[in-house]
Amino acid sequence: MSTPEPLHGDPRPLPPLRTVGDLRTALHQGYGFPGDAAEFEAEFARAVELSEPDLAAAARVVAAYRGHIYARHDPHFETGIAEGITAALAAKETRA
Template identity: 50%
Template sequence: MSAQHEGTPVPTPLTLRTIGDIRAALRSGHGFPGDRESFEADLQHALESSTETDLNAVATVIVDYQGRIRLYQDPEFDIAVQEGIDLTSRLKQETHDR
């Protein structure tokens, strides 16, 4: 961890073992805008396309949204996004200045 981020509190990871855990996290505002509704739609689609012996599509939805929630919680994520935005702006400006 770099010196500038030593004082940044790291949130305790949420328990995301079940569909109920994921729903609760999304209801509590963890996740990106629209994730709550998208999760339900994606889960419904996965359930409708799954068979009793193949629930891989459901597992994929669960893992995807677990990752989204974890990413949203990561304090370094906002920093990385801002660095990407700043880099893109600089590159655009350099191209424009040529």
């Protein structure tokens, strides 16, 4: 298994993310995390098929993947994750 490249934020400007079509296009162009395009398509289709009358489940899927794109573009995202892991490990060690 290969080691993923560090993210450090995507240097490309964010595309418009106003519609499901915008989100699909962005994910298929490589915005978001690796594998997001295929995972979004599967989750969105499942949510629409099993939809509540107001499509709330589909809306939650769209919001989650829009968040993936925003996180991937945040230059501080990777640092924040690393700091969180360090803090969790330190807390775990103090309890041992």
